[in-house]
Amino acid sequence: MTTATRTDTGTLRDLLDAPGPFVSVYFDLEVRPQRTEEAEARWRDLAGRLAREGVDQRTLDALTTRVLDALPGTGTLALFATNDGEIRHTVELPGAARGDIAEFSPVPHLLPLLEWRQDHPARVVAVVDRTGADLLLYPEGSTEPERRLVQGPDDEIVRSQPGGMSQMRYQHRAEDSWEHNATRVAEALGTALSETSARLLLLAGDVRARQYLTKHLPQWVRRDVTIGQVSGSRSEDGSAEERTAQVEAEAARAGHARTEGLLRLLEQERSPGGHAVMGVNETLEALSVGRLRILAVTDDPQDQRTAWFGPSPTDVRERREDLPEGGGPEAHEGRLADVAVRAALLTGADVRVLEPDLSPTPAQGTAGLCRYSYS
Structure with missing residues (x-):
C-alpha cells in the first residue's frame, strides 16, 4: 500500500495515472464529545452504499480501517482507492466542512480537494x-x-x-x-x-x-x-x-482574490483573438490539444453531465464517437467536471474550482484561459 499526505499537483497526477475505477471519499472527522459512535454509523452508511455500487470488500475494509483510525479528528479526511484494496492517496484537510461524500467512478473526484487547496496558496x-x-x-x-x-x-x-x-x-x-x-x-x-x-x-x-x-x-x-x-x-x-x-x-x-481575478480575465479575453474559451465544447476542445493553461470549472453536486476520456491525457470529448478512433476499449465515461480536471492536470494546466452560486458564472459552468489564441 502506498500512502501520500500531500496535495501537490505531482501527487495528484500520479493518482490520475493509476488504473481505475476509483473510490473517492471525503469524510467529516468532527465528532462531538463522547459521540464517536455517530461518526462510525455515518461511515457504515457510506460503506454500505459503496458496496451496493460494486466496491469490493477488500477496498471497503482498507477504507474502514483508515477512517476509524482517524476518529476523532478535525476537518475532512480525503481518501482515494482503486477497487483492488489499495488506498492510493489519503490526506486530512483541516477546516474543510463539506459533509460526507463517497463516489465510485472511473476518475477520482478531486474537486473538493482542489477547492480546499486553492484556499491555501503558497x-x-x-x-x-x-x-x-x-x-x-x-x-x-x-x-x-x-x-x-x-x-x-x-x-x-x-x-x-x-x-x-x-x-x-x-x-x-x-x-x-x-x-x-x-x-x-x-x-x-x-x-x-x-x-x-x-x-x-x-x-x-x-x-x-x-x-x-x-x-x-x-x-x-x-x-x-x-x-x-x-x-x-x-x-x-x-x-x-x-x-x-x-x-x-x-x-x-x-x-478568493485569485479566483475573482481569473473571472475578470476570462471576461476580458472573450473578444476575438482573446485567450478565453467558454462552455463545454470550447473548453474540452482546448484540453484535447493541450492548449489550456487554466481550467475554471464549477463544482455543482447536482450537475450530472458526463464526458468521455481515453488513455492519453488529451483524449477527452463530450461524446465517445468524437474520441480518436471512437476511444476503443479503454474509453470511459465520467462526470464532466472530473473528466475535465483529469485532462487539465495531466496536460499541465492549473485548475480553479468555482462555487455554483458564484457570479458571474462561466457559460455552462466551464471555461478556461489558453496558452495561445487561434488567429
Whole structure:
C-alpha cells in the first residue's frame, strides 16, 4: 500500500495515472464529545452504499480501517482507492466542512480537494526583529510550515545613551546594524518566495524592522508579491496561535482574490483573438490539444453531465464517437467536471474550482484561459 499526505499537483497526477475505477471519499472527522459512535454509523452508511455500487470488500475494509483510525479528528479526511484494496492517496484537510461524500467512478473526484487547496496558496510568513527573523514557508496546500531562522550579521542593535556627539555616533551605528540585518532577511525572503513559488508574504514583528525589511526586498518581490501584515512578535508572548489564525484567513482571502481575478480575465479575453474559451465544447476542445493553461470549472453536486476520456491525457470529448478512433476499449465515461480536471492536470494546466452560486458564472459552468489564441 502506498500512502501520500500531500496535495501537490505531482501527487495528484500520479493518482490520475493509476488504473481505475476509483473510490473517492471525503469524510467529516468532527465528532462531538463522547459521540464517536455517530461518526462510525455515518461511515457504515457510506460503506454500505459503496458496496451496493460494486466496491469490493477488500477496498471497503482498507477504507474502514483508515477512517476509524482517524476518529476523532478535525476537518475532512480525503481518501482515494482503486477497487483492488489499495488506498492510493489519503490526506486530512483541516477546516474543510463539506459533509460526507463517497463516489465510485472511473476518475477520482478531486474537486473538493482542489477547492480546499486553492484556499491555501503558497505563502511565506516572516516574524522579524532587529536581529533577524523567523521564516515560515508554506507550500501550496500546506498547513504545516517549514521553519527557518535568519540571523543578521550585526549584533550592535541597542542605542547607547552616552550623551553628546557620542550618542549620535552610537545611534547611527545601531541603525546601520538594523539595516544590515534587514538586508540579510530580505535576501532570505527572496529565496524562500522563489522556492515555494509563493506570491503572498505576511510580515509580523517589530515595526521599525519591518520598515527596513520592506525597503530592501528584491524589486521583483515588491512588484509581484502581495505583502500583508499579521500580529505578534518573535518573543514568547502567546501570539503564535492568533497569528496562525490570521495567516489562514489571509491565505483564504488571497485564494478568493485569485479566483475573482481569473473571472475578470476570462471576461476580458472573450473578444476575438482573446485567450478565453467558454462552455463545454470550447473548453474540452482546448484540453484535447493541450492548449489550456487554466481550467475554471464549477463544482455543482447536482450537475450530472458526463464526458468521455481515453488513455492519453488529451483524449477527452463530450461524446465517445468524437474520441480518436471512437476511444476503443479503454474509453470511459465520467462526470464532466472530473473528466475535465483529469485532462487539465495531466496536460499541465492549473485548475480553479468555482462555487455554483458564484457570479458571474462561466457559460455552462466551464471555461478556461489558453496558452495561445487561434488567429
